[in-house]
Amino acid sequence: MKDVFILAIETSCDETSMAIVKNGNEVVAMTVLSQMDTHATFGGVVPEIASRMHTENITIVLEETLAKSQMNVSDVDAIAVTYAPGLLGSLLVGIECAKVLSMVYEKPLIAVNHTMGHIFANQIGNEMRYPLLSLIVSGGHTDLVLMYSPYDIEILGSSIDDSIGEVFDKVARVLGLPYPGGPNVDRLALEGAETYHLPKPMLQNDYNFSFSGLKSAVINLVHNEEQRGNEIRKSDVAYCFQNAAIDELKRKVELAFQKTGVKEFILAGGVSANQYLRKVMSDLSNEYQVNFHVPVLKYCTDNAAMIGAAAYPLYLKKIFSNYELNAESACDISKYVQFMKEFIQ
């Protein structure tokens, strides 16, 4: 079969990224222009500034990606772009760029769900073998899904309140750690010990997650200690919080291992960069003799290569978009799952 090259664009948050991906699993070239330093001065992502920077940098990132790949846009087979979920103003810049490229070079346009991108980051330099279990952990999502193929997906469970990434960021803020909070909690926890008692999130024995109770417990703990005039051992708080949160993820994954007998497991999303989480999931997989895979770090955080990887199965089925494609700020994967269900029937 002829090789398929996809030029992918990702601008859903504070990274302007483009990549050319071959056959959904090989990155020919990738550029990621992070705005993190700019947003760090404001203590978090400022949506208006994020979209301004995307517009300023969009052709520069395109030029750099083409130069690295030694290809032209005319050489690729399709243009893929993240259309949801994310910051509306930011998504729109990438979408507009993709539409122009699609028009100028007469290439099909492929709309990609960002969360599916995180899953397919696991396909880069690796073969995803089905059926597989995927745990998606990011700033917007905590989902546990069972995939029988790229087109046949069952959502086992999701967070019923805050996402795991949100809770990490909130805890980081309460502890006064700089933005981005998640990686700083991970780092600080390395020096911590189990000296505080935090309640374990305990939902019934289903696959849904809940983290808001744990979040409130951390906030109360820090406030109570402050009121008593006690010094807060930040590394211990980070350690206890991280253990409790990740234990909860582990419990659900273990339940899925036991109930489904699945032998392939992948981790996806920005929080999959968390070192402790990687270790816990790797150990658990070993215990159950499950093949475990997690993307290399640069494909865990937001990047266009994963969008190109997720666009590949859509390209194969000719699931193309058009100039009316609009951005959606909130769009969970259930919409994708539903669409695919109807499509393959």
Next chain:
Amino acid sequence: MSLYIDTHLQKVLFILFENGKILTKIEKDSSFNHNAIIMSTLDQMLKGNNIKLESIQDIIVINGPGSFTGIRLGVTIAKVLAYTLNIPIRVMSSILIQAISNVEKGNHWFVEEEKNGYFVGEFNELDELLNDYIYIKRSDYEIFKSDRQVIENVSLDFLKIYEYSRTLPSVNPHLVKPLYVKLIEVQK
């Protein structure tokens, strides 16, 4: 052929100029949902007139001030088009095009109204901007206007705007930016 792109307020406007004349013009009310109609409107204009993208030799884009999203999208498509087609791009402000269009020349202020206020700029008789554009809140506008020569509701003369654009230098597409003028909360 020159492509003129203006999406700075609630409308999407494309004009194709050829030999100093308007070849075709398409204008749509997007109710600020530019993204959904902008490229299909351009596509419709090109196909409807049987024009290939490759016959466009340069681009003129109105980069603001105006709606943040509006100017961002117009500028994004203009710069990606200019970059990929490898053609010159020229930038004009939504207030300059009023000064150019206004028949009676002199020292005048021109305005662009938005949701909560007005973008204003002062021009001389040669249509040169005298100072940077400023933003006036709606509540301050009557006082601002009271001791200045402010001209409102200029009807745009696209042939004059096109002629003026010929005198402007083209800009590297990488450097084309929207003109926001108004500060956002975190910048204050």
